[in-house]
Amino acid sequence: MLDRIAALGRVTLDTVAGAGAALLMLLKALIGKPNVRKSWPLLMQQMYAVGVLSLIIIVVSGLFIGMVLGLQGYNILVDFGAEQSLGPMVALSLLRELGPVVTALLFAGRAGSSLTAEIGLMKATEQLSSLEMMGVDPLRRVIAPRFWAGFYSMPLLALVFSAVGIFGGYLVGVRWLGVDEGAFWSVMQANVEWGQDIVNGIIKSLVFAFVVTWIALHKGYSCTPTSVGISRATTSTVVTASLAVLGLDFVLTALMFG
């Protein structure tokens, strides 16, 4: 019995310590005198790895999700003679929910896992210690550019996702199923608000970007420096980040649209 209670206490302490370590890592990496000349090329490199290389998977999945929304929405709406509402249905579900959330999930799988694995391997091969030996702060040199790259990339990716998804819905709804083109766009414009829908979607994806990148970096930085440890950390990144995104999405939706 006492062992059980002790085990519970240990888990609690580990969780709190882990959260504290993650916060400290982030603060140490981000707070400090910025050195634009040095950090700019690093940021560019990471933006390329994290953002540009994720573009293809985002565009392809956005197109297909938009097309599926168009098809499913049409089949339901046509029963009510309301197929002209297809435009706002596709646009609102993409802008408010699917754009930020699916982008964050794909980002966690595509970029988050690779960030964790990269940093975990750096740790396992003592590269982080070597940097410290040379007087370079690995948090500033390795963690910070990756964090900012993720933070800037994901909202852009989410916007691309939504735009491509709306185009996919347009292709299926208007080009294939014959919804009136003028009604598709004008009813969409009448129902989508700039501040309510687009800006809130961007805020959502900024929050997700922060959380996913942070989790990925911390899991890599704090992993056990063995092959098993790295593999566990990578899995844990994808699982934790996805759960955090879905949970936060509910909270944010309740705050914004509730």
Added chain:
Amino acid sequence: MESRNTQLAVGLFVIIGILALLFLGLRAANTSAVTSGETYRLYAKFDNIGGLKERSPVKVGGVVVGRVSRITLSGEYYEPLVEMTISATYNKFPDTSSVSILTSGLLGEQYIGLNPGFIDETVEMLQDGDQIYDTKSALVLEDLIGQFLFSQGND
């Protein structure tokens, strides 16, 4: 050289992102300048506003000229007072105009229909802060059914 290509790719990525934002903003959302730009306010008291909400449109003959900006209760009888923000492009409504709360379609949202009134020498134009007195409340289904049953009982 590789660093230059990287920068080029990132630059293109940012441009694509901004283009997506522009597409969403201009093509998908309504940024039409009905409530941005110059506006003025009109007030109207109703007995019952039904399902009218803030940001519901104010229409003249189906054309959106403004939006409901605030709904409060006023006076000692707690009558709903609706504040409407009207685009200054449409600033020549006579004070004989009337407003009614209408429903778009069978199940649609409720909006305010503004009917411009007649104009002669004694009629003034509505200014910022004026109140429209000729109002017609929202139709409430339960009231209608009640009236119907009542009139059936009389026959």
